[in-house]
Amino acid sequence: xxxxxxxxxxxRGRAAAVTAAEAVQAWATRHDVRCxxxxxxxxxxxxxxSQDEEAAAGHPDLVVTLGGDGTFxxxxxxxxKGHATVLGVDxxxxxxxxxxxxxDVVTALDAVYHExxxxxxxxxxxxxxxxxxxxPTRMEAILRYGGRPVLPPPxxxxxxxxxxxxxxxxxxxxxxxxxxxxxxxxxxxxxxxGRLLASxxxxxxxxxxxTGSTAYSFAAGGPVLSPCADAVVFTPVAPHMxxxxxxxxAPDEMVGLRVLPxxxxxxxxxxxxxxxxxxxGDWIGVYAAPYRLPMIRLSPNDFYGRLRxxxxxxxxxATAADGPVDEFVRPAGPIPDEIAHLRFPAR
Numbered sequence: 001x002x003x004x005x006x007x008x009x010x011x012r013g014r015a016a017a018v019t020a021a022e023a024v025q026a027w028a029t030r031h032d033v034r035c036x037x038x039x040x041x042x043x044x045x046x047x048x049x050s051q052d053e054e055a056a057a058g059h060p061d062l063v064v065t066l067g068g069d070g071t072f073x074x075x076x077x078x079x080x081k082g083h084a085t086v087l088g089v090d091x092x093x094x095x096x097x098x099x100x101x102x103x104d105v106v107t108a109l110d111a112v113y114h115e116x117x118x119x120x121x122x123x124x125x126x127x128x129x130x131x132x133x134x135x136p137t138r139m140e141a142i143l144r145y146g147g148r149p150v151l152p153p154p155x156x157x158x159x160x161x162x163x164x165x166x167x168x169x170x171x172x173x174x175x176x177x178x179x180x181x182x183x184x185x186x187x188x189x190x191x192x193x194g195r196l197l198a199s200x201x202x203x204x205x206x207x208x209x210x211t212g213s214t215a216y217s218f219a220a221g222g223p224v225l226s227p228c229a230d231a232v233v234f235t236p237v238a239p240h241m242x243x244x245x246x247x248x249x250a251p252d253e254m255v256g257l258r259v260l261p262x263x264x265x266x267x268x269x270x271x272x273x274x275x276x277x278x279x280x281g282d283w284i285g286v287y288a289a290p291y292r293l294p295m296i297r298l299s300p301n302d303f304y305g306r307l308r309x310x311x312x313x314x315x316x317x318a319t320a321a322d323g324p325v326d327e328f329v330r331p332a333g334p335i336p337d338e339i340a341h342l343r344f345p346a347r
Contacts, residue, residue, distance in 0.1 A: 001085060003113055007057035008037045009075040011067030017091050020066045020102050027109050034058055038078055049152045051168075054081035061085070062112060062296075066102075068092025069215075073172060073271045076293055080170045085119060087112065087296040094310055096214050096227070097172075100298060108298055118297040122211050123230050123251065125171040126289035128164045132156050133268060133276025150274045164285070169270050172293055173212030175286045176269045177257050177278065178204035178237070184264025185240065191256035192234065192249050199260065204237035207255045207286040214307070222246040227303055228343075232288060251288040258283040300346060 006028055011017045021037070028035035036057045048056070057063075057078065064087045065075035072088040072095070079086045088098035089105050100108045111117040134153045155168040169175075179186040185201045208217040210225035213233055218224060222235035223246055230251040236244055249255060259266055259278050266278040278284070307313070315325065328345045335344065 001061065001112060001115060001117075001119070003031075003033055003062050005058045005060045005062075006033050006035045007054070007060035007063040007075070007078060007084070008035055009063065009065045009067070009071055009078070010037060011071045011091065014067065014091055016102055017066040017071075020089060020091070020105050023106055024064055024066070024109065027106055031113060033113075036060070038063075038075075047151050049155070050077045051081050051155075053078045054084075062087060064105075064109075065089060065098065066091060066105075067098070069095030069097045070272070072097040076172050077170060077271065077273075080124070080291060080293060083291075085112075085294040085296060096303070096306060096310065097211070097295075099301065099306070100296070104298065108296060111298060112296055118300070119294050120297050120301055121292035121294050122172060122227060123209050124289045124291055124293055125175055125207065125209055125232070125286050126291075127167050127169050127171070127175055127270070127287075128285045129167055129276075130164045130281075130283045132165055133167065133278075135267075135274065135277055154270075154275055164283070169275065170289060170291060170293075171212070171270045171286075172209065173215045173271045174206050174208035174217060175284070176204055176206050176216060177259075177266050177284065178269070180265040180267055180277070186266050187260035187263035189256075189258040189260055190234065190236075191254075191258070192247060193253040194256070197234075197247065198241070198243065200236050200239050200241065202236045202239040205257055206233075206235045206237060207257070208233040208235065217246070223248070224307065227301070230288065232286070254285045254287040256283060256285045300343075302345070 010021045025035055038053050038057045059082050061084055063075045063079040063084050065072045066089045069092055076086050089100050089102050090098040091102055135150055157166040157168050159165050188200045188205055190197045190200055206217045210229040210231055211227045213225040217233055217235045220235050220237045232249040232255055234255050235246045259280050259282050261280045263280055268276045330344050
């Protein structure tokens, strides 16, 4: 891909990220690429929306993130505005989004510049709501306790009468509706493909992508999905009912969440960022977006190897007598035509 302008998102709380940022800036200077750091953490001004951040970065072709998955999600939100590609450099501990080791950042930039890098796309989520979202002033001080200022309210892209308003948001991991008060349960009517699944009393409800299946949804007991899959994953959090299982919906099925009349107050977060409050009677609909986020890879995504590593998966004690198990299953001969379309690890 052609790189003329680059946006840089740095976790400046990590010394290794600051050092890597200097290497990225030096690379950009050598290659006559404009490189602008996107300051999403400034304390002395209100937070800007992703469109303003993208413009401040000079409408980059490539967004480089130096940090963990949280830093990557900030960069992805900015990149989506200009349909830029994201290069996530791994300085985290338990994440799945940033796969380029920090020592390989210059190698990765060279690969991108000379069009040798792989580009993998990931499914994202979009959202409609019964009304524009906002955070009431009386709530913001509570919600900001221990954190940074909230993002501006999502802009409305279009209005379609009974179909509500389309909000200008992109979720790579998940959209979450959660209760605001500890002593008041969240009551939701949950609809999949327009039909009522059930009314839930719960702490929260998560609608995730396959990429987000290893994030909050996993912590709430949801399944792990391959990030190469396309699906919409609904997981209730601590539901007060017998049926508390995850539902994996098709990518063309919307998941609707309606706040019921006697529910406690609720808030909506998108990829962990607070985006608005919901009152009884409000609803949101979450669905697969037509936009797919392009991500740079230096090699094919070894998701299952990373799953084994990040979650420190150990083999069952009962298998110890069988000895070491092969790390890969790939015969040496040519792949038969019947299965040539399937994914296999590189030799």
